[in-house]
Amino acid sequence: MPFPCLAFLLALPAFLAATAAQAQAPENPNPETIQIGLSTDRVFITSDFAGADLTIFGALDFADPLLARQGRYDVIVVLEGPARPVVVRRKSRVLGVWINTWSETFVNVPMSYSVATTRVWQDMATPDSYRQMALGADNIALIPQNREGDPATLAEFTAALRERKKATGLYSERIGGVQFLSQSLFRATLHLAPNVPVGTHRARAFLFKNGTFIKESSAQLAILKAGFEQRMHRAAQEHGFLYGLAAVALAVLTGWLGRLVFRRD
Amino acid sequence: MVRAPPGADASSRVLTVGIYLPIAEMSVNIAVLLAMGAAVGFLSGMFGVGGGFLITPLLIFYNIPPAIAVATGANQVVASSTSGALAHFKKGTIDFKLGTVLLIGGVFGSSLGVWVFSLLRSVGQLDLFVSLLYVALLGTVGGLMLVESVNAMRRTAGGQPPSLRRPGQHNWVHRLPLKMRFRTSKLFVSVIPVLGLGAIIGFLASIMGVGGGFIMVPALIYLLKVPTNVVVGTSLYQIVFTGAYTTIVHSTTNQTVDIVLAFLLMVGGVAGAQYGAKAGQRLRGEQLRALLALLVLAVAVRLAFDLFVPPASIYSLTSPSGI
Numbered sequence: 001m002p003f004p005c006l007a008f009l010l011a012l013p014a015f016l017a018a019t020a021a022q023a024q025a026p027e028n029p030n031p032e033t034i035q036i037g038l039s040t041d042r043v044f045i046t047s048d049f050a051g052a053d054l055t056i057f058g059a060l061d062f063a064d065p066l067l068a069r070q071g072r073y074d075v076i077v078v079l080e081g082p083a084r085p086v087v088v089r090r091k092s093r094v095l096g097v098w099i100n101t102w103s104e105t106f107v108n109v110p111m112s113y114s115v116a117t118t119r120v121w122q123d124m125a126t127p128d129s130y131r132q133m134a135l136g137a138d139n140i141a142l143i144p145q146n147r148e149g150d151p152a153t154l155a156e157f158t159a160a161l162r163e164r165k166k167a168t169g170l171y172s173e174r175i176g177g178v179q180f181l182s183q184s185l186f187r188a189t190l191h192l193a194p195n196v197p198v199g200t201h202r203a204r205a206f207l208f209k210n211g212t213f214i215k216e217s218s219a220q221l222a223i224l225k226a227g228f229e230q231r232m233h234r235a236a237q238e239h240g241f242l243y244g245l246a247a248v249a250l251a252v253l254t255g256w257l258g259r260l261v262f263r264r265d
Numbered sequence: 266m267v268r269a270p271p272g273a274d275a276s277s278r279v280l281t282v283g284i285y286l287p288i289a290e291m292s293v294n295i296a297v298l299l300a301m302g303a304a305v306g307f308l309s310g311m312f313g314v315g316g317g318f319l320i321t322p323l324l325i326f327y328n329i330p331p332a333i334a335v336a337t338g339a340n341q342v343v344a345s346s347t348s349g350a351l352a353h354f355k356k357g358t359i360d361f362k363l364g365t366v367l368l369i370g371g372v373f374g375s376s377l378g379v380w381v382f383s384l385l386r387s388v389g390q391l392d393l394f395v396s397l398l399y400v401a402l403l404g405t406v407g408g409l410m411l412v413e414s415v416n417a418m419r420r421t422a423g424g425q426p427p428s429l430r431r432p433g434q435h436n437w438v439h440r441l442p443l444k445m446r447f448r449t450s451k452l453f454v455s456v457i458p459v460l461g462l463g464a465i466i467g468f469l470a471s472i473m474g475v476g477g478g479f480i481m482v483p484a485l486i487y488l489l490k491v492p493t494n495v496v497v498g499t500s501l502y503q504i505v506f507t508g509a510y511t512t513i514v515h516s517t518t519n520q521t522v523d524i525v526l527a528f529l530l531m532v533g534g535v536a537g538a539q540y541g542a543k544a545g546q547r548l549r550g551e552q553l554r555a556l557l558a559l560l561v562l563a564v565a566v567r568l569a570f571d572l573f574v575p576p577a578s579i580y581s582l583t584s585p586s587g588i
Contacts, residue, residue, distance in 0.1 A: 050283045050292045084584065089389050091579040097572045098579070100389045105585060160580035167578065194292045225287065232287035236520045244516030247340045247524050248509040251531060255347025258535025 031062040034075070034207040034217045036188075041219075043192075044226035051169075051194040054079065058205050058217070060184045067209065068183040074117070074124040074208040075178045076135065077188035079221070081112030081170075082199030085145075088157045088164070104157040105145040111197035112170040113137050116177025116188040125211050133213065135206065137162060137171040169193040198223050288523035289333045295529065297327070302341075302533020309345055309534070310541025311548075312557040314482075317342040317475035317508075320530060322399060322564050329526070331392045335382070336515035336522045337530070338474025343508040344531035345538055346476055346501045353498030360449035360495045364502040366456055367481075370463025371470070371507035378471030379514045386519070389583065393572075398473055400569045406479050407561030414554035421551065450491045450499075458489065463503065471511045476504035479561065 036058035043054070056077055063073060086109040089100040115136060117124065131139050142158050165171035170193050178188045188205070204218040225233055236243045282295045301323050309316030317338050324334035353359050385391040441455035462484050466477035481500040485491040491499070516522040545553060 045285065048283050048292070049285050087389065087583050087585055089581050089583065091576055091581070093575075097393075098574075098576055099393055100581070103389060157580075160578075161582065164578065164580055164582050195290060197290075225285075229285055229287040232524060236288055236516065236522070236524075240517040240520055241513065243520075243524070244513035244522060247516060247522050247527060248343055248512050250524065250528060251340055251343035251509075251512070252347050252505075254528065254531040255344040255535055256351060258344070258531070259348045259351055259539070262536045262539035 030209065030214045032064075032073075032207060032209065032214055033061045034205050034215045035059050035061070036077070036203060036205045036217050036219055038203065038219050038221055042222040042224055044224055045196070045198065045229065046226045049194065051196075052192045054190045054192050056188045056190065056203055056205075056219075058186050058188065060186065060207065063184055065183060068180075072210050073180075074119060075186055075188070076118075076124070076206045076208070077116045077178055077190065078135070078204045078206070079112070079114045079190045079192075080110045080202050080204070081197045081223075082201065083108040083110050084197075085109065086161065088161050090157070090160070102153075104149065104154065106142050106158075106161060107145055109142055109161065110140060111199070112193065112201070113140060113165070114171070114190045114192070115173040116190050117173070117175055118178045118180070118186075120175050124208050125213065129213060133206070137166065137173060168195065170195065170197075192223075196223060198225055284525065284529070286329075286523050286526050288521065289329055289526060291329075293327070293329075293526075298526065298529040299533040301327070302530035303537035304533075305530075306345065306534035306537025307541035307544070308537075308560065310538030310543075311545035312541075312553060312560075314476075314478045314557070316345055316534065316538075317470075317477075318399070318403060318473070318479055318561070319564060320534075321395075321474040322568055324526075325395075326567075331395050332382075332386055332519065332521045333523050333526070335395060335472065335474035336512070336519060337527045339470055339508050339511040339515060340522050340524070340527040341530045341534060342470070342474070342476040343505055343512060344527075345534050346478075346504040346508060348535050348538055350498065350501040350505050353501060356498070358495050358498035359502045360447055360491070360499045361502070363447045363450055363452070363459065363491070363495075364499045366445070366459045367463035367466070367499070367503040368506050370460035370465075371467035371503060372510055373460075374464030374467025374469075375471045375507055375511045375514060376467075377464075378468040379511070379518055381468075382472055382515075383519060387585070395473060396568050396572055398469070400565050400572065402469070402473075402480070403561045403565035403568075406483070407558045407565055409483075410554055411558035411562065414551045414558060417551040418555065450495055452489065452491060454489060462488070463507075466503070467507050467511070470504075470507050471515065476501075476508055478504060 036056050038056060058075065058077070060068075060073060060075075067073060086106050087103050088106065089103040091098045092101045094101065121130065121136065130136050133139070134141050142161055144154050144157070162171065169191075172191045172193065174189065174191060177190065178186055180186045199222070201221045201223055202218055203221055204216060206213060207215045224230060283292045284295045285292050301320070305316040305319045305323065308319065320341055321334050321338040324338065325331050329337075350359070382391065385394050441457050443455050443457055444453055445456045445459075446453050462481070466481050469475055469477050469480065478500050481503070482496055485496045485500060486493060512522055548556070
């Protein structure tokens with residue numbers, strides 16, 4: 001069987017040439033790398049949590065100083081929450097009353113999605129490239145459970161899902177939220193909504209140069225309920241019966257003590 | 266990565282004393298909830314009702330998800346009725362036998378209610394059903410009470426003594442079989458209406474987060490002809506246990522009882538109730554009932570208004586299980 005050998009012989013020089021070219025090339029067109037660092041891999045939500053700003057620091061290595069001075073580098077930082085199924089319901093008027101009449105279920109919807117960018121979207125890259133990368137709240141892939149549904153209805157519910165998420169602050173963006181502190185160091189400030197979901201969040205940083213995407217870097221962040229809140233939540237989920245008993249005992253005790261303390265008859 | 270600068274955080278803390286609710290998964294203002302509990306407690310002490318029918322709608326108006334408002338309301342009812350039931354226990358105005366038969370019915374009704382609750386939640390119609398039930402029941406009870414109390418006021422003005430109980434009169438309820446004797450209430454009635462009444466109250470407790478005193482009290486007086494002096498005590502005794510059972514079942518099947526939220530409401534509630542009870546002694550019975558009727562009607566109108574007014578957004582998001 002001479003053919004495979006021949007193919008190999010033909011392919012080998014091409015391969016060697018390619019590696020040689022790469023090694024010889026004095027400058028890789030895109031040598032830049034991006035790194036982000038989290039000082040901790042977990043954030044605790046305490047009892048007075050009313051939303052917070054999350055700051056992520058990052059570094060740009062092997063950046064061209066000239067381009068950096070001209071501000072040709074752009075960074076987009078995304079913090080994406082855990083994905084869960086979501087039901088979107090639509091109300092309509094039935095006999096004068098507003099009733100949920102239609103619903104669509106979406107699988108794997110990021111519960112939160114917050115973005116910080118260096119500049120306005122249209123100045124960093126083309127809408128097409130954001131769409132390809134599924135970058136930005138308007139471009140995240142939202143997959144309906146029933147894919148054979150009417151496309152117009154699905155489009156309507158997908159838009160409604162994004163709109164509701166934005167309205168509740170779970171999908172947010174901060175233009176100018178990424179700032180370069182020096183030519184290589186940047187800081188991204190992202191918003192954590194008061195109702196930020198607990199679970200594993202993924203922070204991702206995207207580097208753009210002259211409007212083209214170059215590199216991506218990511219890190220994980222766990223958002224947890226701290227101390228008492230977390231224990232209560234887990235108790236309710238895992239030991240519903242005992243939790244209920246405790247709630248009743250607390251109620252009886254409060255009722256009895258309240259009468260002792262405040263009685264006026 | 267760092268958290269928000271402490272300065273920015275501290276300045277907002279002065280304005281709103283927020284507390285994070287572990288089950289509702291949201292931050293709420295602690296002062297608002299304590300005040301809400303105290304105000305409802307005051308009214309409930311004044312009128313001798315549990316206040317669940319006010320707490321649950323108020324929580325819904327405050328953007329607590331209805332599923333959590335209902336289950337937590339049932340928990341709060343336990344605290345307020347324990348306080349009241351203890352007072353009646355000391356005075357000896359509880360018919361334990363009647364209360365226990367009502368309770369047996371209540372356990373069945375409550376179990377059915379929690380099942381219906383889960384079902385409605387998964388098809389996305391719970392909020393609507395809760396609102397409709399509130400509007401229908403509060404509207405009916407409030408309307409009837411208003412008519413009755415205005416008539417009573419007219420009679421007093423005309424010189425006739427007001428009377429609620431006409432012992433000689435018997436109705437269809439007293440012709441049913443399976444009769445049982447309730448000594449404290451001086452009654453000899455069939456257990457069927459008693460169990461049925463208990464079941465209805467239990468069902469309402471689990472779906473509406475109410476104790477059901479506003480239905481139980483008139484039903485005991487007008488339907489079963491229970492003497493008025495044991496009515497409130499017996500109703501409260503039954504509500505403590507139906508509320509407790511409902512709380513446990515909701516917590517086991519739906520995980521919707523928020524203990525932090527319930528506790529804030531209870532603390533405000535038991536304090537307010539004792540002052541309310543004192544204030545209530547200064548008002549006459551008919552006037553008190555007329556005021557309560559107006560309050561009940563106001564809540565019904567407010568809930569009905571929300572049903573008919575176009576919502577801010579016709580779309581809403583839930584998880585497949587309904588929260």
